[in-house]
Amino acid sequence: MDSDGKEIFRAILAAKDRLLGKANITPVMSSRTLNLLVGGEVFLKCENFQRIGAFKFRGAFNAISRLSEEEKSRGVITYSSGNHAQAVALVGRLLGVSTTVVMPDDAPQIKRTATEAYGADVVDYNPREKTREEVAGKLREDHGYTMIPPYDHPDVIAGQGTAALEMMDEVKALDMLLVPCGGGGLLSGSAIAAKGVKPNCRVIGVEPELADDATRSFRTGALHTVKNPPTIADGTRTPSLGKITFPLVLKYADDMQTVSESEIIEAVKFIFYRMKLVVEPSGALGVAALLSGKVAAKGRVGVIISGGNIDGPTMVKILKS
Amino acid sequence: MDSDGKEIFRAILAAKDRLLGKANITPVMSSRTLNLLVGGEVFLKCENFQRIGAFKFRGAFNAISRLSEEEKSRGVITYSSGNHAQAVALVGRLLGVSTTVVMPDDAPQIKRTATEAYGADVVDYNPREKTREEVAGKLREDHGYTMIPPYDHPDVIAGQGTAALEMMDEVKALDMLLVPCGGGGLLSGSAIAAKGVKPNCRVIGVEPELADDATRSFRTGALHTVKNPPTIADGTRTPSLGKITFPLVLKYADDMQTVSESEIIEAVKFIFYRMKLVVEPSGALGVAALLSGKVAAKGRVGVIISGGNIDGPTMVKILKS
Numbered sequence: 187m188d189s190d191g192k193e194i195f196r197a198i199l200a201a202k203d204r205l206l207g208k209a210n211i212t213p214v215m216s217s218r219t220l221n222l223l224v225g226g227e228v229f230l231k232c233e234n235f236q237r238i239g240a241f242k243f244r245g246a247f248n249a250i251s252r253l254s255e256e257e258k259s260r261g262v263i264t265y266s267s268g269n270h271a272q273a274v275a276l277v278g279r280l281l282g283v284s285t286t287v288v289m290p291d292d293a294p295q296i297k298r299t300a301t302e303a304y305g306a307d308v309v310d311y312n313p314r315e316k317t318r319e320e321v322a323g324k325l326r327e328d329h330g331y332t333m334i335p336p337y338d339h340p341d342v343i344a345g346q347g348t349a350a351l352e353m354m355d356e357v358k359a360l361d362m363l364l365v366p367c368g369g370g371g372l373l374s375g376s377a378i379a380a381k382g383v384k385p386n387c388r389v390i391g392v393e394p395e396l397a398d399d400a401t402r403s404f405r406t407g408a409l410h411t412v413k414n415p416p417t418i419a420d421g422t423r424t425p426s427l428g429k430i431t432f433p434l435v436l437k438y439a440d441d442m443q444t445v446s447e448s449e450i451i452e453a454v455k456f457i458f459y460r461m462k463l464v465v466e467p468s469g470a471l472g473v474a475a476l477l478s479g480k481v482a483a484k485g486r487v488g489v490i491i492s493g494g495n496i497d498g499p500t501m502v503k504i505l506k507s
Numbered sequence: 508m509d510s511d512g513k514e515i516f517r518a519i520l521a522a523k524d525r526l527l528g529k530a531n532i533t534p535v536m537s538s539r540t541l542n543l544l545v546g547g548e549v550f551l552k553c554e555n556f557q558r559i560g561a562f563k564f565r566g567a568f569n570a571i572s573r574l575s576e577e578e579k580s581r582g583v584i585t586y587s588s589g590n591h592a593q594a595v596a597l598v599g600r601l602l603g604v605s606t607t608v609v610m611p612d613d614a615p616q617i618k619r620t621a622t623e624a625y626g627a628d629v630v631d632y633n634p635r636e637k638t639r640e641e642v643a644g645k646l647r648e649d650h651g652y653t654m655i656p657p658y659d660h661p662d663v664i665a666g667q668g669t670a671a672l673e674m675m676d677e678v679k680a681l682d683m684l685l686v687p688c689g690g691g692g693l694l695s696g697s698a699i700a701a702k703g704v705k706p707n708c709r710v711i712g713v714e715p716e717l718a719d720d721a722t723r724s725f726r727t728g729a730l731h732t733v734k735n736p737p738t739i740a741d742g743t744r745t746p747s748l749g750k751i752t753f754p755l756v757l758k759y760a761d762d763m764q765t766v767s768e769s770e771i772i773e774a775v776k777f778i779f780y781r782m783k784l785v786v787e788p789s790g791a792l793g794v795a796a797l798l799s800g801k802v803a804a805k806g807r808v809g810v811i812i813s814g815g816n817i818d819g820p821t822m823v824k825i826l827k828s
Binding site for chain 2: 213215218232234235237239458459461462463464465494498501502505506
C-alpha cells in the first residue's frame with residue numbers, strides 16, 4: 187500500500203481505539219449451507235448487530251468524538267434519511283452534542299421518528315424546491331454547526347474501516363472481502379483496512395445494477411451519477427461516489443460487481459430462512475454476489491453485512507416474492 | 508439438588524462432550540434497549556443458530572449417538588412434523604443411520620420437504636383415522652426401528668439440557684432462566700443444567716395461554732392436557748408433558764408463566780426489529796414474558812431462544828399485525 191493508504195490505515199487503527207467500549211464488536215457468522223452452495227468458506231461480519239442496526243455508528247462516532255470542545259458545544263448537522271441520521275443522533279446523545287438532521291418532507295415517518303427518538307432535531311425541507319446541501323448549508327452558517335456528511339469525510343471513512351479491521355482480527359487471513367457500495371465510505375475504509383492487514387486480500391465492491399454509478403465510475407475512471415435509483419437497496423441510493431471516496435475506491439478496490447434486484451431479494455431470503463438473520467437489502471449485496479455466482483468464492487471470503495434496518499412492508503414484500 | 512437431579516446433571520455433562528464439534532456452540536446476544544425496558548440484564552441463548560435452526564438437534568444427536576451399532580443398523584423412527592423431525596433426519600445422515608418420520612398427511616408441505624431434504628423417509632398417516640403412536644408403533648414392530656421420541660426420553664432431555672449448560676458457562680452467574688415449554692424436554696433439561704451449576708438460579712417455564720397444559724399441571728400436580736391448541740407458537744402444541752418430563756418439571760422448575768398470543772407476536776417483532784434476529788413464535792416466549800411484565804426481570808436473566816424456523820406466511824402475518 188502507498189503512503190496515502192498507510193496514513194488512512196493508521197487513522198483506522200486510531201478509530202478502533204476511539205470506538206472501544208462504544209461501538210459493538212459485532213459477531214462473525216457462517217453457514218454450512220452457504221459454504222456448500224458457493225464452494226468457499228464464507229464469513230459474514232454482522233453490522234446488523236451494530237448500534238442503531240448498521241455500520242454507520244462507527245463513522246459518526248469517530249468523526250464527532252474528534253471535534254474540539256468548542257465545535258461540540260455548537261452542535262453538528264447532517265443530511266440523511268437513513269442509517270447515518272440515526273447514527274449521528276445517537277452519537278450526539280452519547281457525547282452530549284446537539285444534533286440537527288435535514289430530511290426531505292417525504293421521508294418515511296418511521297425513519298423520522300427513529301431519528302427523533304435518539305434525540306436529534308429533524309428539519310424538513312421540500313426536495314422539489316431545494317437540495318439538502320442548500321438547506322443544511324444555510325443552517326450551518328446561521329448556527330455554526332459542524333457538518334458530519336454521510337461518507338465523504340476522512341474521519342467517517344476511518345470509522346467505517348474499523349468493521350473490516352475487526353473482521354481481519356476475528357477471522358484471520360481472508361482471501362477476499364465483499365463490501366456493499368453506496369457513497370463509498372464503507373468500501374474505501376474496508377479496502378484500506380483489509381489491505382493494511384493482508385495486502386493480497388482481494389476487495390470487491392458490490393452495488394445494485396439499478397444504482398451502478400460506482401461500478402461505471404470504477405471502470406471508466408470518470409465519476410458517474412445515478413439519481414434516485416429505484417433499487418430496493420435503499421442504503422445505496424446515493425447519487426455517486428464522493429470527492430474523497432472516488433479516488434480511494436479507484437485506488438484500493440480491486441473490482442466492482444453489480445447484482446440484480448431479484449438477486450438481492452433472494453439473498454435477503456436466504457439469510458432470513460437459512461441463517462436466521464434480519465438484514466436490510468443493502469446489507470445482503472455481498473451474499474447476493476456470491477449466491478448468484480457473479481463473484482466466484484475463492485478460499486476464505488469475508489462479507490460485510492452492512493445493516494439490518496428493514497421496515498415491515500419491505501420485508502413482507504420480500505418474503506412474499 | 509437431589510440424587511436424581513445430580514444423575515441427570517451428569518448425563519447433561521456427558522451429552523455436552525458427545526455434542527462437541529457436532530452441535531453449534533450458539534452465541535448469546537443482548538440488547539441495551541431490552542435491558543432498559545425490562546430493568547435487568549438479559550441474555551438470549553440463540554438456539555435459532557443451532558443446526559436445523561433449533562435446539563432439537565442436541566437431544567436427537569445425544570440419543571441416536573448412544574444407540575448400539577446393532578440398533579443403529581436397524582434405523583430409527585420418530586413422529587413429529589416440526590423441528591424434532593428435521594433434527595432426527597439430519598442426525599441420521601451425519602451418523603449413517605436410516606431414519607423414518609411419521610407425519611400427518613395434512614402437515615405443511617414445507618416441513619415434509621425439509622425433513623426429506625435431510626434424508627429421512629417420511630411416512631404419511633391420516634390423523635382422522637389413527638394416532639401417530641399407533642402408526643409409528645406398527646412400523647417399529649415390523650422393522651425393528653428404535654423410537655426417538657420428541658421429548659419423553661432421558662437421552663433427549665440430557666441433550667436439550669446442554670444449551671443451558673453452555674449458557675451458564677458463557678454468561679456466568681444467572682439469577683433467573685426463562686425457558687419455553689412444550690413437552691417439557693427443554694425445560695426439564697435446562698432446569699437441571701442451570702441448578703447443577705448454580706443451585707439458586709430461578710428457572711421459569713413459559714407457555715402460551717392457549718396451550719397452558721403444563722402450567723395447569725405444574726399448579727395442580729395432576730397432568731393436564733390441551734389437544735391441538737390454536738396458538739401461533741407451533742412448537743408448544745404438544746398435548747401435555749410426558750411421563751418422564753412431568754415429574755422433572757414439577758421438581759426442578761420454580762414456576763410457570765403463560766403469555767397471550769399478542770404478547771408472543773410483540774416479542775417476535777421486538778426481536779426482529781430491535782435485535783435483527785429471526786425467531787419462531789415458540790422461541791420468543793421468554794422475551795414475551797419479560798416484555799409483558801408478567802415475569803419481572805431480576806439481576807442477570809437468561810432466556811432460551813429455542814428456534815428460528817418460522818415460515819414466510821407466519822412472519823408476514825406477524826409483521827403486518
